Amino acid sequence: MSTEKNKEILRGGQFLVKETPCEAVFTPEDFTEEQKMMRDSVKEFVDREIWPKKEEFEKKNYQLTEDIMKKLGELGFLGVAVPEEYDGLGMGFVSTMLVCDYISGATGSIATAFGAHTGIGTMPITLYGTEEQKKKYVPKLATGEWFGAYCLTEPGAGSDANSGKTKAVLTEDEKHYLISGQKMWISNAGFANLFIVFARIEDDKNITGFIVENDPENGISFGEEEKKLGIHSSSTRQVFFNETKVPVENMLSERGNGFKIAMNALNVGRIKLAAACLDAQRRVTEGAVKYANERVQFDTPIANFGAIKYKLAEMATSTYVGESASYRAAKNIEDRIAIRQADGNSHAEAELKGVEEYAIECSILKVACSEDIQNCSDEGIQVFGGMGFSADTPMESAWRDARISRIYEGTNEINRMLAVGMLVKKAMKGHVDLLGPAMAVADELTGIPSFDKPDYNELFAEEKEMIAKLKKVFLMVAGSAVQKFGPQLEEHQQLLLAAADILIEIYMAESAILRTEKNAKRYGEEKQTEQIAMSKLYLYNAVDIINQKAKEGIVSFAEGDEQRMMLMGLKRFTKYQNMPNVVALRNEIADKLIEENKYCF
Structure with a gap:
């Protein structure tokens, strides 16, 4: 049984070289009833106990943080990931992500306390401790008796x-x-x-x-x-x-x-940090929408202005994409853990190896979501204008709290280089076949391109073809760089950073498209109009970023005919047949937000 399941799940990093059918990805719309109840109970607690006290959290009220943590322990939220035999709830990886997501949105102070306690404070004992250590310490940590x-x-x-x-x-x-x-x-x-x-x-x-x-x-x-x-x-x-x-x-x-414990703890911490950025983005986006509807200038709500619609649409889009990618990876990890347990691994062994398998995706998500919440809160301040700079509004503290997330769990620069480095190591171990696809791309560069104009009848047909072409861009740049520099590649940090940005944008854009495609098939395209727009908008932005980063990478190591050939290939691989009207996409997304007066996706 586990062997059959194993065949269906891509290994970490394989998203780059294998096509993922939309039915194979997990989305927030796939939450079970139990998970929805858990989400709603966490959200209700946060709205009652944390959000109204935001001002107090800005006054360095450490006792308030400790008191909230005790209440979280009493409700079982600190023990979601802890096995039941140690007084935890023993829930799956997706559920632990869900709790982390919704607990963390109101203030970075609780997000940090919760993450430090449940992750790097409790998890090392749960996963590496002896039975005696687990029995002595984990129940106290799971219930909030100890921190x-x-x-x-x-x-x-x-x-x-x-x-x-x-x-x-x-x-x-x-x-x-x-x-x-x-x-x-x-x-x-x-x-x-x-x-x-x-x-x-x-x-x-x-x-x-x-x-x-x-x-x-x-x-x-x-x-x-x-x-x-x-x-x-x-x-x-x-x-x-x-x-x-x-x-x-x-x-x-x-x-x-100890070093191994530290590194594996960081793998889990990275994807959990991505989750911790999500509800913060929802709340910032919703706050900006409400203010834009209320604030009147020139006899009209500022929500009606195109410049504001631009911001609201981009904020909502990055939130939707972050959700899509985070829960896609979380379910991959959960499924891998289940496979290992079915094969006889202990809970600790299965979880360690399950998360380690997707360490590349964990680093990708950490970088993408931490930078998205920073950008989102920055634009939130801008929507509020002068009021946004005031500590009397939630945008100012959201921006300051967001800043640490780019440093936590390994800086974003470290994580960018890790993502590419781990992918190359996986390829060398034979876990991800990069060589074959990279050689195929090299052959394609010297071949005669097709001038046939495809007929895109199905939803996302062109977008999925574009994703496939963007993967060729990464293989072209990274493949040539590995061939040129070999083991010395890690010394070329700016090249690695550029390659990482290409990798990140591919994973995030693909995750959103697969989520929306899956939901369009089950609910109907007419009920996913704005989600379709967000997926197309994000891909459009991703193509621009990838184009820029690939050029930067190519000119850093290629010269003469090789450089010209690769730049021509880049132009071919980033060319739309039917360029989307991004202004119309943004307006469509923003109009829905404005109508609903909240983040509604």
Whole structure:
């Protein structure tokens, strides 16, 4: 059974070289009744307990954040991803994404506290802990009796996480490790009962993870709360360890396995961060729509102006596309986890490998959604005009809170380079066949192009052909770059960044088109009019971005005839037969938003 299912699910990164039928993607319209109830209960809690207190969250009310977290624990929301035997709800990956999505939209302070606790605070023990560690700590974390934090970053170890200087020294009786070092930017530090701490034993190549209980009398002290641009009520402090005694049985996983734990935690964190940006975008878009309908200038609501419609349409489109791609990947991960469990893997093994399989998609989503919420909130301020710059409106705090998301879970620059690098490594391992398709594209460049004009009768026929051509652009650029630079490709960071942007736009655009196509088939095209418009609009924008980034990449390494041939190929691969009227598309999307007076997709 699992073998049959396995055949249907694309491996991570294979979206680039294999066609995905729309029926194979999961969409928000596929939520089960249980998932819809969960979504509605989370949203109701946020609207009642968090949204009305936005002003308080901007006053650095750390106690309010802790109180809200306790309530989330009482309702079971902190234990959604935790197996039932450890007092969690044991729900699937899509459901955990859903809860993260809707809890995170009202304020970045709760989004950060929730993400740090459930993800990097609890998950490492759930996935890497011994049975004794899980039974001792996970139930307390799942119910909100205790809160967790994650101590990885140091003054000299940020993106280069494995370079930390914190030391763990075994005592003479070999019963404890003494941990000494300094950690910084530790979310939840002010109210955490437990820390996941990474330290180096002797001169080990890799760091080791430890579970450390917070005890001020055990050599643990804290810096003052950091003064930050945003997430004002998220507790962020330095943590100092001075020969903190940690029982040897509190080592997490094996000695030297800390770097692996950290990297796998980041994979999950990246896709969850993408989810955490979604409801923030919905709320910002809805706020901008309502204000545009209410604000009258020149005797008419500003919503009637084309310049405002442009902004509202683009804001809604990026939100819709982010949803489409995030839940597509989440279901792929959930299905991969189920396959591994059916094949005999434990829950922890299955989840680790399931997420790791789609690490490329996790990095893509982290970058795309974090930049979309930043752009969305920026345009939200612009729609509000001068009022948007005021702290009395929600746009100002939304913009500040959004900024950290491009740094969390690995900077967007790191994630861009990771996405391409991981794809190349998968190709070298034979997990994704890039060589064959790349060679086919190279042959096509030297062949005679077809001048037949296709007949596009079906919905998205031209758009899907365009997606296929954009994939050829990536294969052309990346294939030639790998051939030219080989293992030294990672040294050409600007080229990698350009290639990553092409990869990102392909995945996001394809996800929206597949979602809309699936829903048009089951509900009728007439009920998906604006969704069709958003999918076409996003693709149009993506083609422009890909064109620019591909040119940048090509001219950086190709010269003479090779460069001319590739630029001609790029022109061919980014050419529309029937250019969409993007002004009409934006107006259609905006008019629907204005009529409904909310984000309605």
